[in-house]
Amino acid sequence: MSGGLAALLDDVAVLARLAAASVDDVGAAAGRASMKATGVVVDDAAVTPRYVHGFAAERELPIIKRIAIGSLRNKLLFILPAALLLSQFVPWLLTPILMLGGTYLCFEGAEKIYEMVSGHHEESEQPAAAQGKEHEERMVKGAIRTDFILSAEIMVIALNEVADEPLVSRGLILVVVALMITALVYGVVALIVKMDDIGLHLAQRDSGAARRIGRGLVAGMPKLLSALAVVGSVAMLWVGGHILLVGVDELGWHAPYELVHHLEEAVHDAAGALGGVLAWTVNTLASAIVGLAVGAVVVAVLHLVPRREKADAGH
Numbered sequence: 001m002s003g004g005l006a007a008l009l010d011d012v013a014v015l016a017r018l019a020a021a022s023v024d025d026v027g028a029a030a031g032r033a034s035m036k037a038t039g040v041v042v043d044d045a046a047v048t049p050r051y052v053h054g055f056a057a058e059r060e061l062p063i064i065k066r067i068a069i070g071s072l073r074n075k076l077l078f079i080l081p082a083a084l085l086l087s088q089f090v091p092w093l094l095t096p097i098l099m100l101g102g103t104y105l106c107f108e109g110a111e112k113i114y115e116m117v118s119g120h121h122e123e124s125e126q127p128a129a130a131q132g133k134e135h136e137e138r139m140v141k142g143a144i145r146t147d148f149i150l151s152a153e154i155m156v157i158a159l160n161e162v163a164d165e166p167l168v169s170r171g172l173i174l175v176v177v178a179l180m181i182t183a184l185v186y187g188v189v190a191l192i193v194k195m196d197d198i199g200l201h202l203a204q205r206d207s208g209a210a211r212r213i214g215r216g217l218v219a220g221m222p223k224l225l226s227a228l229a230v231v232g233s234v235a236m237l238w239v240g241g242h243i244l245l246v247g248v249d250e251l252g253w254h255a256p257y258e259l260v261h262h263l264e265e266a267v268h269d270a271a272g273a274l275g276g277v278l279a280w281t282v283n284t285l286a287s288a289i290v291g292l293a294v295g296a297v298v299v300a301v302l303h304l305v306p307r308r309e310k311a312d313a314g315h
Contacts, residue, residue, distance in 0.1 A: 048064075048067065048143060048147070048185070048189045048232070049189055049192055049193055049225055049228045049229070049232070051063070051067065051139045051140070051142060051143035052064060052139075052189075052193050055136070057196075057197060059136065060190075060193045060194065061190060061193075061194065063136065063139070063140060064186055064189055064190050064193065065186075066140050067140060067143045067144060067147065067186065068182055068185075068186035070140070070143075070144035070147065071144065071147045071151060071182050071185070071186065072178065072179075072182045074144065074147060074148045074151050074152075075151050075154075075155060075174075075178035075181075075182065076175065076178055078148075079148070079151055079152050079155045080155060080171065080174050080175065080178065083152075083155050083156060083159050083174070084159075084167065084170060084171055084174070087159055087163065087170070088167060094156060095247050095250045095251060096247070096251075097152075098152065098153065098156055098243055098247060099243060099244055099247040099248075101148075101149040101152055101153070101243065102149070102153075102239070102240040102241070102242075102243030102244045102247065102291075103240065103244065103294060103295075103298065104149055104240070105146070105149050105150075105236040105237075105239055105240030105243070105291070106236070106237060106240035106241060106244070106290075106291040106292070106294040106295035106298065107240075107294075107295050107298040107299060107302070108146060108233075108236050108240075108295075109233045109234065109235075109236035109237035109240065109291060109292070109295055110237065110291070110292055110294075110295025110296050110298065110299045111295070111299050111303075112233040112236075113233060113292070114296075114299050114303070146236070149240075150239065151178075151181075153239065153243060154177070154181055155174060155177065155178065158173070158174060158177045159174060162174075192224070192225075192228070193225070195217055195221050195224075196217060196218050196221040196222075198214075198217060199213070199214040199215070199216070199217025199218040199221065200214065200218060201214065202214025202217065203215050203218060234288060236291070237287075237288045237291030237292050237295060238284050238287045238288045238291060239287075239291075240291040240294070240295065241286075241287035241288055241289065241290035241291025241292070241294070242283075242287035242290075242291075244290055244291070244294060245257050245260060245286070245287055245290055256290070260282070260283060260286040260287075263282050263286065264279040264280075264282050264283050265279070267279050267281075267282050
């Protein structure tokens with residue numbers, strides 16, 4: 001009896017070691033996959049604060065919480081099962097679907113630029129805090145919709161990094177990636193939007209240095225949030241354009257991506273120590289130009305053409 005129990009305990013110990021090794025493997029793979037998606041994560045963190053800008057301070061964290069829950073729902077309930085099924089049975093569909101999402105990001109970024117340049121703002125001139133519950137609902141839904149595209153890009157990048165793993169392992173890794181990325185992005189966003197409150201707290205401290213830092217944070221945060229709104233719009237162009245460049249390359253049209261790649265290599269080789277940074281800048285700029293061009297076409301189709309037809313009908 002004792003021998004059987006000892007054998008059973010040995011078996012349990014072996015299984016526990018295997019499980020621990022599997023958890024370590026999943027964690028390591030999730031870390032590698034997350035690192036590959038770093039650029040999109042940064043963009044996600046830059047895009048989101050503009051949806052919270054202008055709301056009353058007490059509504060900022062609840063809004064971020066709602067967006068974070070929506071983001072996690074996007075990743076776990078929709079993107080993860082769809083990505084796993086597509087990668088298992090029809091992997092060729094992943095690229096066209098991602099490209100549709102990239103086109104939407106290009107449209108959103110170009111539309112914001114069009115509104116800034118033309119002065120045609122569909123949103124109310126009132127501050128967000130004065131526009132009521134309906135405006136908050138619209139902003140949360142818009143943020144979750146944009147997050148869906150960015151999250152899909154993050155999850156597909158992660159999936160590509162672990163494509164050789166078994167199906168169950170891929171699923172577990174993507175769950176870990178979804179949790180890690182969501183916590184990171186929305187933790188950073190919450191810190192950014194509450195930085196002025198931290199500044200107010202510091203400004204009331206006895207320490208002169210703390211008060212100076214606090215006043216600097218209070219004075220600087222509105223400018224930072226406005227800058228992030230612009231960065232977020234540009235980031236949508238960059239990410240959307242990059243998705244399209246990579247997508248057309250994978251679908252067989254290699255010339256656009258190869259041109260950008262050759263420019264990257266030329267800058268990298270010529271710039272010495274700064275080669276890596278400048279090569280990344282070239283790729284980012286080229287992607288943003290592609291995103292702006294594609295987005296401008298969609299904006300023209302959805303905004304300018306209907307407006308012109310309406311004007312012609314009025315005559």
